[in-house]
Amino acid sequence: MSSELEISFILNGQARSLIVAPSAVALSVLRDDFDLTAAKKACGEGECGACTIIVDGASVCSCILYAADLDGRNVQTVEGLDAGDTLDPVQAAFIETGAVQCGYCTPGMVMQIKHLLAENPDPDEAAIRRGLEGNICRCTGYSKIIDAVKSAAITMRAG
Amino acid sequence: MMDQIAEQISLIGQRIPKPDGAAKVLGRTQYINDMVLHRMLIGKILRTDRVHARILRLDISKAAALPGVHAVITGDDTPMIGIGVNKDNPPLKSGTVRCIRDEIAAVAAETEAIADQALALIEVEYEDLPAVFDPAEALEDSAPQLHEDKPGNVGLSYNISYGDIAAGEAESDVVLDETYDLHYVTHCCMGPGCVLAEFDAMGKLTIYSQTQYPYNFKMDLAPTLGIHPGDIRVIQPPVGGAFGSKLDVYPFEPICAFLAQKTRRPVKLVFSREEEFIASPTRQPVRAHIRAGAKKDGTLTFRDVNCLLNNGGYTSWGATVPYVMMRTFSGHFRVPNVEFKSTAVYTNNPFAGSFRGYGNVQATYVTATLMDKMAEAVGMNPIAFRLKNAQEPGEVTPQGSLLKDCALADCITIAAEKTDFLKIYAANAKVETGRYRRGIGIATSLHNAGGAKIHKSDGCGTILTMDDYARVTLITGASEIGQGIDAVITQIVAEELGVPMASITIVNDDSAIGPWDVGVHASRTTFIAGNGARRAAIKAKAQILAAASKEANVPAEEMELRGGHVVQSDNGVSIIRLDRLLRAMHFAGEDAELVMVTDYYEPPSEPEGDNHYGDMSAAYAHAAYVAEVEVDTMTGHVRVEKMTVVQDVGRVVNGLGIEGQIEGGIAMSIGYGLTEDLRIEKGIVKNPSFRDYKVATAPEMPEIAYHFIENDTPEGPFGAKGIAELPAIVPAPAIANAVYNAIGVRFDNPPITPEKVARALHGGQDGGDQ
Ligand code: FES
Numbered sequence: 001m002s003s004e005l006e007i008s009f010i011l012n013g014q015a016r017s018l019i020v021a022p023s024a025v026a027l028s029v030l031r032d033d034f035d036l037t038a039a040k041k042a043c044g045e046g047e048c049g050a051c052t053i054i055v056d057g058a059s060v061c062s063c064i065l066y067a068a069d070l071d072g073r074n075v076q077t078v079e080g081l082d083a084g085d086t087l088d089p090v091q092a093a094f095i096e097t098g099a100v101q102c103g104y105c106t107p108g109m110v111m112q113i114k115h116l117l118a119e120n121p122d123p124d125e126a127a128i129r130r131g132l133e134g135n136i137c138r139c140t141g142y143s144k145i146i147d148a149v150k151s152a153a154i155t156m157r158a159g
Numbered sequence: 160m161m162d163q164i165a166e167q168i169s170l171i172g173q174r175i176p177k178p179d180g181a182a183k184v185l186g187r188t189q190y191i192n193d194m195v196l197h198r199m200l201i202g203k204i205l206r207t208d209r210v211h212a213r214i215l216r217l218d219i220s221k222a223a224a225l226p227g228v229h230a231v232i233t234g235d236d237t238p239m240i241g242i243g244v245n246k247d248n249p250p251l252k253s254g255t256v257r258c259i260r261d262e263i264a265a266v267a268a269e270t271e272a273i274a275d276q277a278l279a280l281i282e283v284e285y286e287d288l289p290a291v292f293d294p295a296e297a298l299e300d301s302a303p304q305l306h307e308d309k310p311g312n313v314g315l316s317y318n319i320s321y322g323d324i325a326a327g328e329a330e331s332d333v334v335l336d337e338t339y340d341l342h343y344v345t346h347c348c349m350g351p352g353c354v355l356a357e358f359d360a361m362g363k364l365t366i367y368s369q370t371q372y373p374y375n376f377k378m379d380l381a382p383t384l385g386i387h388p389g390d391i392r393v394i395q396p397p398v399g400g401a402f403g404s405k406l407d408v409y410p411f412e413p414i415c416a417f418l419a420q421k422t423r424r425p426v427k428l429v430f431s432r433e434e435e436f437i438a439s440p441t442r443q444p445v446r447a448h449i450r451a452g453a454k455k456d457g458t459l460t461f462r463d464v465n466c467l468l469n470n471g472g473y474t475s476w477g478a479t480v481p482y483v484m485m486r487t488f489s490g491h492f493r494v495p496n497v498e499f500k501s502t503a504v505y506t507n508n509p510f511a512g513s514f515r516g517y518g519n520v521q522a523t524y525v526t527a528t529l530m531d532k533m534a535e536a537v538g539m540n541p542i543a544f545r546l547k548n549a550q551e552p553g554e555v556t557p558q559g560s561l562l563k564d565c566a567l568a569d570c571i572t573i574a575a576e577k578t579d580f581l582k583i584y585a586a587n588a589k590v591e592t593g594r595y596r597r598g599i600g601i602a603t604s605l606h607n608a609g610g611a612k613i614h615k616s617d618g619c620g621t622i623l624t625m626d627d628y629a630r631v632t633l634i635t636g637a638s639e640i641g642q643g644i645d646a647v648i649t650q651i652v653a654e655e656l657g658v659p660m661a662s663i664t665i666v667n668d669d670s671a672i673g674p675w676d677v678g679v680h681a682s683r684t685t686f687i688a689g690n691g692a693r694r695a696a697i698k699a700k701a702q703i704l705a706a707a708s709k710e711a712n713v714p715a716e717e718m719e720l721r722g723g724h725v726v727q728s729d730n731g732v733s734i735i736r737l738d739r740l741l742r743a744m745h746f747a748g749e750d751a752e753l754v755m756v757t758d759y760y761e762p763p764s765e766p767e768g769d770n771h772y773g774d775m776s777a778a779y780a781h782a783a784y785v786a787e788v789e790v791d792t793m794t795g796h797v798r799v800e801k802m803t804v805v806q807d808v809g810r811v812v813n814g815l816g817i818e819g820q821i822e823g824g825i826a827m828s829i830g831y832g833l834t835e836d837l838r839i840e841k842g843i844v845k846n847p848s849f850r851d852y853k854v855a856t857a858p859e860m861p862e863i864a865y866h867f868i869e870n871d872t873p874e875g876p877f878g879a880k881g882i883a884e885l886p887a888i889v890p891a892p893a894i895a896n897a898v899y900n901a902i903g904v905r906f907d908n909p910p911i912t913p914e915k916v917a918r919a920l921h922g923g924q925d926g927g928d929q
């Protein structure tokens with residue numbers, strides 16, 4: 001194979017490097033090379049948000065991001081939140097408000113909301129809805145996810 | 160030992176988070192899509208690009224020679240034994256292809272990239288055959304015939320007749336004659352279709368499946384594979400949504416098994432999203448012609464319904480949705496004379512499967528909008544007209560459904576009161592100018608809420624064991640597909656046994672362990688599996704109390720289980736800690752016993768007999784939903800601002816779960832009514848992506864107000880009824896009625912897209928009826 005690239009980046013707090021094909025997308029690299037399967041491929045076309053991760057503080061669809069573009073970046077996936085004794089406030093709120101059904105959209109939703117609340121710690125209803133617009137959930141009808149954002153925002157502002 | 164154990168607050172009706180929630184938010188849940196087994200290969204399917212053609216040549220030699228390819232199979236390698244309702248769909252087609260989905264070859268390779276390359280190397284030559292896409296045209300004598308053994312292209316027919324249509328018509332003051340065209344929509348499970356198959360050294364198949372009916376799945380899968388159903392083990396990892404789409408065997412599943420058999424290695428096959436749109440089942444499209452009458456005083460006189468169903472190339476559950484449709488046409492409101500006829504006609508389109516609501520989505524769209532039209536025709540308001548025709552508790556529908564605790568009139572009355580319906584309705588109707596117009600609309604429906612006896616049994620098996628530490632394992636035949644049955648069963652068992660919910664483990668993912676259940680469908684699981692779990696817990700309790708009675712010399716009737724103890728009922732004083740008692744029972748020498756009980760719950764319902772007559776569910780439920788919309792008359796955009804839900808749920812078991820089901824249903828129904836439209840033109844799916852097929856997103860969700868009617872249905876677990884389909888059924892026609900209230904236009908061809916609204920208001924074709 002010609003022109004394979006070596007990339008180095010921070011993945012959930014750890015420095016990692018690997019060789020990728022120029023055509024490889026970030027989602028496949030995370031799932032296949034790092035066994036980080038929380039981010040899901042539900043469309044592969046940037047249309048559903050199930051693959052959302054955070055790169056340098058911004059939420060992105062990892063299914064349409066070239067892996068090569070991770071070079072030198074700081075990457076966070078849901079797995080990176082799975083540390084310590086307490087759940088992340090967004091994750092805790094998801095459980096308590098009933099925002100999870102099949103769970104397939106959930107990791108992408110959680111990362112999108114992490115980003116949303118980092119940008120705007122006190123979003124109003126309309127801002128929350130707009131912030132979730134790119135993430136499809138076929139099970140919940142979004143109401144409980146919106147509740148989860150509100151409740152997580154309160155927890156995070158308090159603490 | 161005089162500990163007093165405080166009385167426990169009942170768990171029933173509480174808001175209980177799902178036990179699988181933590182793993183899911185942490186991203187630890189492993190779906191089949193995420194699974195990797197040792198030496199696993201990737202399977203891929205080659206589908207035809209023709210809608211009706213004879214295969215002249217199919218050359219797999221180049222694909223088979225590609226390094227990394229372990230198998231390439233075609234219909235010549237696999238038996239032509241059909242799957243599906245009419246057994247007309249062989250997993251791999253040879254000879255003729257009949258729709259765009261048709262699987263003609265499959266490969267197993269070491270990587271996805273190699274598998275894709277291999278597919279590209281397969282050479283196919285076709286001779287196109289005349290094709291037919293419209294069910295009415297497919298019935299004509301000159302139409303191409305799709306299946307030799309189905310003359311005239313008739314797939315399935317259903318007919319019922321009660322009373323006398325002519326007599327009903329004769330006494331009518333108003334007769335309406337309407338035709339509805341109900342479109343294709345698809346499930347859009349976020350987890351794409353996926354299966355992983357593996358044969359062991361003894362030739363037995365383990366299949367990791369998304370199925371929502373694992374036990375009959377074995378029965379349906381075995382013949383086409385040529386193996387015994389008993390040699391199939393179905394393992395059900397968590398699924399990314401199902402909604403009815405996994406209630407049948409579809410070709411990719413046996414194909415994956417064939418590949419695993421041939422390669423002697425595990426093979427996983429995952430759909431792309433495009434494939435999911437093209438090749439997974441849809442909701443059944445229906446062309447419904449209805450004639451219906453009423454007297455001047457509002458009394459309904461007759462309904463005469465003719466439905467034409469586009470069956471597509473093969474037959475899955477879609478063709479059987481009239482089974483549910485007819486219950487609504489005949490049984491929703493008091494209709495003295497009813498005829499219903501339906502024909503599912505083979506065409507060269509893709510085919511439909513079961514989809515949440517199962518025919519009642521279509522039937523309710525028709526009946527609920529027709530009730531409004533009829534009310535207007537006889538000069539009554541939509542509420543009074545419905546109340547005039549609402550059944551009373553104890554009435555029996557023409558098809559034999561006993562509406563023992565019928566809450567239809569209550570639903571309508573409460574919905575009207577809570578929304579101030581009549582006032583707002585009249586005010587909206589007066590507004591004839593302005594860009595934004597508001598509308599309010601009501602729709603109601605009836606659905607089975609205590610299972611549905613469409614098979615010989617509608618039962619569910621349960622096994623309950625307790626260990627030496629008073630931990631409970633509850634094995635149920637009922638599947639968790641994201642809907643939350645695990646939480647409901649945990650609550651029910653904890654409630655009966657007085658143990659913490661955290662001490663209960665639900666096992667329901669392995670057909671080699673679980674007892675039989677008919678499947679997750681028909682809003683039946685809380686009712687049927689909930690009853691089974693409760694009965695098993697009651698049996699376990701009886702065994703425990705009998706042992707405690709011996710141990711402590713207190714009559715069993717004077718004791719109960721509470722907070723992990725056996726206590727005296729009158730004062731709550733602990734007699735013995737439950738785990739100690741269980742150990743004492745276990746290590747009792749010759750009298751040793753374990754708590755290990757089984758139950759098979761068969762609901763008291765009957766299969767349909769002649770003329771589709773029978774009380775096929777152990778409970779029925781009604782709902783009335785009121786939609787409030789705003790229509791932008793310039794763009795044609797309809798926004799649902801509020802949905803008021805009034806639903807007879809028997810009893811709320813899990814407050815979070817029930818709202819979650821309702822909200823998800825409303826989102827789906829908003830999609831059905833306003834945005835979702837799988838466009839199939841000349842057999843080709845034109846919009847196989849989320850970009851072009853619009854499901855509801857967060858900004859489109861309305862405010863939702865709830866009013867649950869809780870009358871404790873006698874047969875339900877703690878009085879609960881099944882609830883999860885009505886929310887996907889009732890909102891769309893409520894929205895359509897609200898749109899009419901806003902702009903005075905009817906749309907009998909959902910979805911009500913901005914284009915259709917704008918055309919109806921500003922001219923052009925394909926609008927509604929003014
Ligand atoms: S999978 Fe990336 S947006 Fe859908």
Ligand code: FES
Pocket residue numbers: 099100101102103104105106136137138139140349399400641
């Ligand atoms: S919980 Fe199933 S897609 Fe969101």
